[in-house]
Amino acid sequence: MVSTHPAGVQDSGSKYLPQIQNNQIETSPNQELLPLTASINSKDHLAIGGCDVPELVQQFGSPLYIVDEATLRAACRQYRDSFQRYYQGESQVLYASKAWSCLAICAIAHQEGLGIDVVSGGELHTALAAGVSPSKIYFHGNNKSREELVLAITSQVNIVVDNWYELETLVKIASPSQPVRILLRLTPGIECHTHEYIRTGHLDSKFGFDPNQLDEVFTFVSKQSFLNCVGVHAHIGSQIFERQPHRDLAAVMVQWLTKASTYGLNITELNVGGGLGIKYTESDDPPSIEEWVKPICEVIQNACAEANVTLPKLLSEPGRSLVATSCVTAYTVGSSKEIPEIRNYIAVDGGMSDNPRPITYQSIYRAVIANKMSAPCTETVTVAGKHCESGDIVIKNAQLPKTQSGDILVVMATGAYNYSMASNYNRVPRPAAVLVADGEANTILRRETYADLLRQDCLPEKLKA
Template identity: 60%
Template sequence: MVSTLGTPPSVKSVSPNQSLQPLTSRVNSQGHLEIGGCDVVELVRQFGSPLYILDEWTLRQACRLYRDTWARCYPGQSQVLYATKAWNCLAICALALQEGLGLDVASGGELYTALQAGARGEELYLHGNAKSAEELAMALEVGCTLVADSLYELQQVAALVTPERPARLLVRVNPGIDVHTHEYIRTGQTDSKFGIGQWQLPEVFDFLAAHPQLHCVGLHAHIGSQIFDLQGHRDLAGVLAQIWRQGLDRGLPLQELNVGGGLGIRYVESDDPPSIPEWVEAVATAVRQSFTAAGLPLPKVLCEPGRSVIGPAAVTAYTLGGQKRIPPSEDLPEGRLYVTIDGGMSDNPRPITYGARYTALLANRPEAEATQRVTVAGKHCESGDVLLKDVLLPNPAPGDVLVVLATGAYNYSMASNYNRFPRPAAVLVNQGEVQLILRRETYADLIRQDILPERLQR
């Protein structure tokens, strides 16, 4: 079922991944930031902070742009899969399914969550370079398509299948394409833990041909994440068309071509990613031209966006605490003003992991002139726990509500309990209504799995 949710009034008509703020953002009559018709300051008052705030309209619009642009631009069949590793929870999986997307899952836990959200096996694709036997069995049991990452995995699956329960799978190939993004999120270069190298493909194809209960219906490749340049995606189509021909020559019943995802989003003013329609149009054209030039019928094309679907749709709200001023010195001519927040690397590990940059504003004074250069420090016992370095804010004060934009992707999904911090709550906002989709963890939750041996008890 595809949602028929209407367009909110005054919504911005822009590709979500090109917008710094959720599409429904505005300043309300109170002079506060409003998202999805809900006052962010009031949301913090009601649900506490840190708080993930997810704008339903922005998320749905991203899903629709992918889905509808493929239908318009590509003459063959197409299917969009939401890459749930970006943010996997029941509500988000259910919403993506409602918009007609399938789900790309990367673990047994993500698979279980998707199933609990109502996904059917045929809507699910399981990734991973080191799937366990339990995960493989679980996927086979529910009819999920496996994206095989190695010959070893294929050998494992061959030992699990039966004539009554064959495996439906794609082969993940390593295309040997290097792109300009952080080294931790490049996946298509030759030296990568992901995918089957082209030098090993003949052996893999022969193994598949010898095991008819392994129904290899297609190929998969992914070149990385947070990518702005379209050329790598164009090059990928040509590489995959050549490999597709090799698979057909060995008798494989190839039908589906999964071109991965990777489209970047705007985190700071200087970021300039292609729009979702521009990305789809470029990839659709490249696939059509590459397969036509190779004399091949057009495959059913799948893509698996994550960041560009969920990233721009969410923000994280914090409450500002104390400040610390570092005086000017030879090494630091202007000194530095630290402002603290009630969260940090446990709810957003991307700055300390990737050096990720963000844009922020004050929800209670979003239109005030930003004249004060500050460094926003988290509260964890780690010197690297700095969320924003040398950003401009409008004279921040304790109690202000700081909103960090574009935090939907890889914030909640990579959140931790470092220093035994409870993970934040998350709310879904839409047209003035707010719904809790993730409860805030409690201290009791933190010790739920702990066991205190009797001999240590006091």
């Protein structure tokens, strides 16, 4: 679409559309702001998965999470295919489901050949209910309860052991008839930031065994006949754009593999974690999925060749870069407020209860008005949520067309840590979510009702009127 607006005035929506050539998905989803199927239809409305977004809001209400199935599947396939292309040994991609754990998302990842990374009994239960094979489920967490560990053992999933307390608890509850398959989470001494990283001997992190504990940990595990230690795991951060830290991590992990062998441990799996970033704003420039995978595979293969060890099974755990771009959140615009020479506010019917990341992490998002995609951006407004908090701001200083009550505002890249961190703050019911593909929308999460809010409430008899 060619803009016909005066110089300095931008189209609201067309600049955010993904660059798809000849109807072929050739881009990495994490490098786009909108889902891969996003387009502007003849009504000048945003369409995703062949569905008109304002019409989806009419049908399902707002706020509404809209998940594009094609984008999610494309990300899964690009991870899976990249590891198969560049790694000469066996590989397994795991979806880090803490980004968004529900039956439909886990089922799609499973259909695309991915396993699931879980961090709680609830996420484990969800993955199993979605049909994921226990052998492809890896259970993380720095303070798993005894009940969660028993569930993991009886479900026969892989347990990523984080600390001494967990090791000792597993020894107490494991039995000869049911050996426990474990990986050890270790702290690599590599810390990542958005634009720089540092290497240190230790990291101030609640996760994993420290590097100076390796000998003690390997010695202890080697003496436990009920613990089958098959791998080591590390994770260095999230929303990472640099590639060098992951190269360093891969090299360090091969050193751990060779060291473990001196204690009689047969380490056959290396899990390099996840952390690849996505594009939240125009200035963000993350590497593609393939560009992230390739150097990791090369470093591990070279290090194993130099050490003369067999290539391990290589695992990774992307979360945000798999699911974030596949989803947008649609809101309905309500009230507005103009403070002369200070700020203009528009308010939407959601906010921190469906997306707590701006108030928690000062996260930045982009938005469009879905029912006027070609209208010029003529206003700078702050998009406020409806909750009783001054800090409930969805986007500060958003560049938007002139808006009015009833417009549909769509916030991009909300698939990661929006629904999963959603709450009922102010007793606001959580939104519905729909999966769109080929012009069809299917509910994957029902909208909560006021009755749902009272479901767990108990009123003692003495308090009843």
